[in-house]
Amino acid sequence: MSCIVRRLSSLALAAAMLAACSHVPVSTMWALRSFDAASVDPAALRAAVRLPESFEPQKGGVTLKIGWWRDGEEKSKHELTLALKETTAPEDVAPLAGEKTAGTRIYAFRVDPADYAAIRARQKEFLEEKARDPGRTHGSFGVGAEACRRGDFPQGPLLTTTYLRTAPSGPYLTVLKNLDMREAATTEKPLDQLVPPCEKFANRAETPMVVNR
Secondary structure, three states: OEEEEEOOOOOOEEEEOOOOHHHOOHHHHHHOOOOOOOOOOHHHOEEEEEEEOOEEEOOOOOEEEEEEEEOOOHHHOEEEEEEOEEEOOHHHHHHHHHHOOOOEEEEEEEOOHHHHHHHHHHHHHHHHHHHHOOOOEEEEEEEEOOEEEOOOOOOOOOEEEEEEEOOOOOOOEEEEEEEEHHHHOOOOOOHHHHOOEHHHOOOOOOOOOOOOO
16 A cells, blocks of 8 residues: 655655555655655665564565656556665664664665666656646655564564655655554455565575664
8 A cells, every 4th residue: 555645846755565644754744845756866765664573574575666647547657666675784774773673673775776777767757747747747756565474473563664765864754653564454465464474485685684683
C-alpha cells in the first residue's frame, strides 16, 4: 500500500510500506514541503528501515518507485520500480545511530548507480509532460520495503519504521513511524504471508547493518 505524503513542487513524494497516511509524522510532511523530486539527484537518495531483530529485508525487497499520471488517468500511471542496494558506508550509517532501539536492527539503502540514468529519464519525461499539460500532470516518488523473518514471530507488537534522506548533508526523515505489522495483516494477506520465513528466499547477498548494537 502507498500513501502520498503531499504534492510537492513538481513531483509528489510517496511513502510505501503497507501503511496508512496516519503513520507519516507531521514534521516529515512539513520538512518536505519544498522538496522537488523531479530534480533530486538519485545519487544523493538514501532510505532506511528499522525492523524487529528477528526480521530482515527480503532480498531485493526495498524498492524505489517513481511515476506520473494525468488527472483522471491514475489507473494508467507510468511507473518505474527499482530495487535499492544495501549500504554500510559510514556516512550513510552514522546519521541513523540515534534511531536504534532495543530489539531492533536498522538497514540502510541507496540507489544502484546502474539505475541513475533510468531515474533521470523518468524525471525528464515527467517534466516534459508537465510542460505540455500543466496543472493536470502529477507524480509519485516512493520507498517500499518487504521483510522476512528468522524463526517464530516474537511476542508483542512488530513495529517497523522507514526513513528517507534526500540530500548528502541532510538528516534522515522518518517516513512511516512504528507501523505494527500485526495490524497491517488482513484476511487476504495474513501475517505469515506478510512476513514469510526468510528460508523461502535465497540467502541475502548483503550483510545486515546493525546500528549501535
